[in-house]
Amino acid sequence: xxxxxxxxxxxxxxxxxxQHPSTHGVLRVILKLDGEKVNGTECVIGYxxxxxxxxxxxxxxxxxxxxVDRMDYVASVSNGLGYCLAVEKLxxxxxxxxxxxxxxxxxxxxxxxxxxxxxxTHALDIGAITxxxxxxxxxxxxxxxxxxxxxxxxxxxxxxxxxxxxxxYDGFEEEVKKFCDWFIPKVDEYEELLxxxxxxxxxxxxxxxxxxxxxxxxxxxxxxxxxxxVQWDLRKAQPYSGYEQYEFDIPTGENGDTYDRYTVxxxxxxxxTRIVRQAxxxxxxxxIMGKVPKVVKPPVGEVYVAIEAPKGELGYFIVSDNSTQxxxxxxxxxxxxxxxxxxxxxRGGLVADVVAIIGTLDIVLGEVDR
Amino acid sequence: MxxxxxxxxxxxxxxxxxxxxxxxxxPATPAPKPAVPKPAAAAHAAPPKPPAxxxxxxxxxxxxxxxxxxFGGDITEFSTYLGQSFxxxxxxxxxxxxxxxKLDLDFDYLVDVTAVDYPKRADRFDLVYILYSxxxxxxxxxxxxxxxxxxxxxxxxxxxxxxxxxxEVFDMFGxxxxxxxxxxxxxxxxxxxxxxxxxxxxxxxxxxxxxxENLGIESGQ
Numbered sequence: 001x002x003x004x005x006x007x008x009x010x011x012x013x014x015x016x017x018x019q020h021p022s023t024h025g026v027l028r029v030i031l032k033l034d035g036e037k038v039n040g041t042e043c044v045i046g047y048x049x050x051x052x053x054x055x056x057x058x059x060x061x062x063x064x065x066x067x068v069d070r071m072d073y074v075a076s077v078s079n080g081l082g083y084c085l086a087v088e089k090l091x092x093x094x095x096x097x098x099x100x101x102x103x104x105x106x107x108x109x110x111x112x113x114x115x116x117x118x119x120x121t122h123a124l125d126i127g128a129i130t131x132x133x134x135x136x137x138x139x140x141x142x143x144x145x146x147x148x149x150x151x152x153x154x155x156x157x158x159x160x161x162x163x164x165x166x167x168x169y170d171g172f173e174e175e176v177k178k179f180c181d182w183f184i185p186k187v188d189e190y191e192e193l194l195x196x197x198x199x200x201x202x203x204x205x206x207x208x209x210x211x212x213x214x215x216x217x218x219x220x221x222x223x224x225x226x227x228x229x230v231q232w233d234l235r236k237a238q239p240y241s242g243y244e245q246y247e248f249d250i251p252t253g254e255n256g257d258t259y260d261r262y263t264v265x266x267x268x269x270x271x272x273t274r275i276v277r278q279a280x281x282x283x284x285x286x287x288i289m290g291k292v293p294k295v296v297k298p299p300v301g302e303v304y305v306a307i308e309a310p311k312g313e314l315g316y317f318i319v320s321d322n323s324t325q326x327x328x329x330x331x332x333x334x335x336x337x338x339x340x341x342x343x344x345x346x347r348g349g350l351v352a353d354v355v356a357i358i359g360t361l362d363i364v365l366g367e368v369d370r
Numbered sequence: 371m372x373x374x375x376x377x378x379x380x381x382x383x384x385x386x387x388x389x390x391x392x393x394x395x396x397p398a399t400p401a402p403k404p405a406v407p408k409p410a411a412a413a414h415a416a417p418p419k420p421p422a423x424x425x426x427x428x429x430x431x432x433x434x435x436x437x438x439x440x441f442g443g444d445i446t447e448f449s450t451y452l453g454q455s456f457x458x459x460x461x462x463x464x465x466x467x468x469x470x471x472k473l474d475l476d477f478d479y480l481v482d483v484t485a486v487d488y489p490k491r492a493d494r495f496d497l498v499y500i501l502y503s504x505x506x507x508x509x510x511x512x513x514x515x516x517x518x519x520x521x522x523x524x525x526x527x528x529x530x531x532x533x534x535x536x537x538e539v540f541d542m543f544g545x546x547x548x549x550x551x552x553x554x555x556x557x558x559x560x561x562x563x564x565x566x567x568x569x570x571x572x573x574x575x576x577x578x579x580x581x582x583e584n585l586g587i588e589s590g591q
Binding site: 045046049051053054055057058089090092216217218219220230232237238299300301302303304306313315317319322327328330332336337340369370 | 422423424425451452454478479480481482484486487498500504507509511529530531533534535538542555556557558559566567571573
């Protein structure tokens with residue numbers, strides 16, 4: 001247990017969490033306060049540690065696939081995509097084009113679902129109660145598509161090493177298209193509620209500024225990095241799963257504050273819809289499963305494969321010793337690395353902004369603690 | 371939106387046609403396939419056994435040239451595997467190499483620090499630093515081999531993000547980093563005994579004393 005020390009008489013140390021509604025899970029933050037001002041923080045994490053990496057080293061490659069869904073459980077499809085791509089790279093194979101297109105559709109829908117949950121809870125933290133009902137209503141439709149596709153809503157295990165297990169269901173394309181048409185006006189609706197709202201702007205603008213240099217120094221990726229003005233997205237920088245075929249923009253911010261991170265994520269939902277529309281219009285026909293041996297035994301070697309998950313760069317570093325189980329399974333979680341920048345962001349700010357900043361980092365404790 | 375799931379899955383579309391229209395998506399790197407030796411024609415059913423070493427190819431670029439010039443014998447290997455490049459350096463030189471890579475070659479983003487445990491080896495751990503350069507859009511790995519009990523210098527002096535990443539390596543492998551500002555466990559409780567990601571730590575193993583004392587139960591299993 002970290003020791004709480006009183007550095008001088010005016011400093012007050014208070015504890016926030018691990019059971020606190022706006023830490024989005026079991027995160028404990030020790031705040032050192034001087035009146036309303038935050039002098040420093042310390043994060044205590046690990047409450048949700050399940051030893052995912054150890055489990056990965058004691059399961060076969062296929063057996064481990066469902067476990068990765070339990071890390072970032074609001075974006076389980078992204079986790080699965082990264083894992084499958086990493087093992088495929090280790091085997092030096094590729095999923096067939098049809099599987100890749102379906103993967104892109106489901107992953108982008110999952111990005112929308114993840115951002116919607118972020119928006120709803122972030123707004124709730126700040127005091128806007130209404131958006132969370134709208135956001136969960138729209139997210140529900142994405143989850144219904146997942147449920148129709150693979151039977152699960154949250155921890156989907158949608159992909160398999162080498163492709164997909166399930167063919168798309170009848171009416172999949174129509175349902176996805178219908179969702180896209182229906183969803184974009186909803187984003188406008190949220191923006192109408194929030195973007196020019198004076199209270200919203202007052203609570204977000206200039207709060208929790210993280211510059212581009214600081215982002216790189218702390219290894220922060222995803223929307224937080226883009227809000228600082230760095231136009232970097234792994235889907236463009238190092239395309240995987242056929243992302244180079246789709247047209248989309250990388251939204252960026254200017255000031256790197258909480259408001260910019262909000263606008264970046266809002267635009268990302270629109271861009272994700274744009275990608276889904278393109279992908280669903282031209283799903284190639286063909287097989288959905290590549291040539292994968294029944295027993296996955298990659299040759300001796302190591303790879304690091306990363307994807308652009310909704311929270312940032314999600315990487316898998318896998319070492320194979322030519323057995324059926326990975327010798328080393330390392331997950332590079334975006335939430336864990338991004339959370340490290342929390343102290344830099346809240347230092348010198350007001351205690352009321354701490355919840356806004358935790359919300360804007362969009363962390364999932366399942367992924368922080370693994 | 372209507373729930374219009376049909377009970378029978380849609381039939382697989384015919385495999386012919388349409389495929390050529392969409393080229394396979396693939397990152398730019400031309401991954402060289404490790405040459406698994408093919409058996410002579412009509413050999414028996416047994417597939418060839420992949421060799422027990424990583425089939426790497428040498429890595430040469432402006433990066434390797436500059437590093438060779440700066441560090442000479444301190445870097446023992448430049449290799450590429452499946453299009454991913456890495457170098458192996460002597461443990462003492464790693465921080466200087468990270469610094470040079472950051473300042474002279476734009477590798478300004480430390481993606482990850484992790485370790486791999488080989489208990490049977492004399493030098494037990496591989497320490498792996500994954501780096502990325504925004505300017506070059508390139509990813510490399512810096513690896514070093516250290517024995518148990520060796521305290522590598524911290525990378526926090528070069529990249530701030532190494533702080534938590536190294537704490538996690540310490541937590542899971544028991545590798546202490548010299549000069550680290552806050553060398554404590556990060557995911558496990560402070561008093562926990564043992565380092566779970568070492569290979570001699572069993573999958574069901576736990577710190578029974580800690581569990582009994584703090585949770586009041588005999589076993590968390």
